[in-house]
Amino acid sequence: MKRILLIVGGGIAAYKCLELVRRARDRGIAVRCVMTDAAQQFVTPLSFASLSADTVYTDLFSLNEESEIGHIRLSREADLVVVAPATADLLAKLANGIADNLAGAVLLATDKPVLVAPAMNPRMWSHPATRRNVERLRDDGLRFVGPNRGEMAESGEAGEGRMAEPAEILAAIEAMLSADKPLAGKRVIVTSGPTHEPIDPVRYLANRSSGKQGHAIAAAAAAAGAQVTLVSGPVSIPDPQGVTTIHVETAREMLAAVEETLPADIAICAAAVADWRPDSEGAQKMKKEGNKQAPELSLVENPDILRTLAQHHTLRPTLVVGFAAETETVVDHARAKLERKGCDLIVANDVSHATGIMGGDHNTVHLVSPADVESWEDMPKTEVAARLVARIAEILKAHR
Incomplete structure (x- = not known):
């Protein structure tokens, strides 16, 4: 059984870590918790002890624990150390x-x-001091999950700084705990986000894709x-860690x-590529002429990236x-798109306005292959x- 040591920091997001502990144990991962003094102002050690079925450690100067060099033992008995929040x-x-405390010593x-x-x-996340600390930690080899954009519980402010959801953290934990790297040595291309097709220097055709699923x-x-x-x-979310990212604007650039x-x-x-683009881009901003008639917009079809890859004569990817x-x-x-494009698998979802999928953090998909259809329940996009x-x-593997 894999074991994680969860260091719970002092923030309102600490309550989400109770859900993280529960989910991890449901997946067969043992959890031992260390709580800072500040964390105990938000959630009690008893709550974590009950869900983890293990002792919760809080004190660097515990006579019983430190007589056996407890912080060293805690730091070495786990397979992975997780700090959240x-x-x-x-x-x-x-x-x-x-x-200067148990968490820091561990x-x-x-x-x-x-x-x-x-x-x-x-503002704390974007402060130069925090950015320097994050870059130093990344250089030291630490892995990060989040933060996400959203409204802050304590201040009502919105922006980047919200802790990743328990499902996202669990997915990152499982990836780091897995000794098996099933795609090791494979080269993967992923497209993500919308494309912007310029009408003039100010306006463009686009869609509501956030890029969250592709990223x-x-x-x-x-x-x-x-x-x-x-x-x-063009998206407003950060580039994923450990990935080479190429930023583009239009379908042709993609x-x-x-x-x-x-x-x-x-x-x-996974990109939501615009099907059409204006046949020409205006050199200047299009102006109202006062006659209340909208200008005519002539469209031409954009290149089909999926079909180009699926029907590539010399460099078609295996999948x-x-x-x-x-x-x-x-x-x-x-099903019709699968046959028309010539690809191996289609991930289909309902993006009607009522579903809230475009721009949201959850998705409900159907995996459509030539042989069958597999429908998945609603889940976070990270879990999808x-x-x-997988x-x-x-x-x-079956193809080989």
Whole structure:
């Protein structure tokens, strides 16, 4: 059984770690907890002890524990150390080797991998001191999950700094605990986000894609050992760690970047590429003429990136996966798209306005292959990504 040591920092997000402990134990992962003094102001040690079925450690100067060099033992008995929520104070202490409490001593003494889930006010997260600490920790080999964008519980402010959800943290934990890297040695291309097709210097045609699903897939493929290139349209989310990211604007730029990245073993086309673009881009901003008549907009078809990859004569990836964002008869449209494009698998979802999938953190998908359809329940996009990558690895293994 794999074991994690969970260091709980002092933030309102500490309550989410109760759910993390429960989910981890449901997946067969043992959890032992260390709580800072500040963490105990938000959640009681008894709560974590009850869910983890283990002792909760809080005091660096515990006579019973430290007589046996407890902080060393705690740091070495786990397979992975997880810090959640990782406050600005904890990050600063860890980056500078300060061990004035049990959490700091454990982190300084450990010889195991460390996963950090930051959580703090957006201005604290963006402060130069915090950015320096984060970069130093990344250089030291620590892995990060989050933070996400959203509204802060304590201040009502919105921005980047919200702790990753328990499902996201658990997916990162499982990826780091897995000795098996099913995509090790594989080259993977992932497209993500929308494309912007310019009308004039100010306006463009686009869609509501946030890029969250494609970026999560890129991160999951990297965690599975793949060498990943992410070709991303304009999005407001950060680049995934451990992934080479190419930023583009238009469908033609995306296709060029994808073709430049070939050859690859796997291509996952999760981007919501605009089907059409204006046949010409105005050199100047289009102005109202006062006659209340809208200007005519002539459209031409954009290149089909999925079909280009699936039907490539010389450099077709072994496995080509497409996405079908539909608003009606989702599975039927996905089946038709699978046959029309010539790809191996379609991930289909309902993106009608009522579902809230575009821009949201959850997804409900159907995996459509030539042989069957598999429907998954609603789950976080990070979990969809992890399961999709696992399924892709199974398909490749069977293909071999």
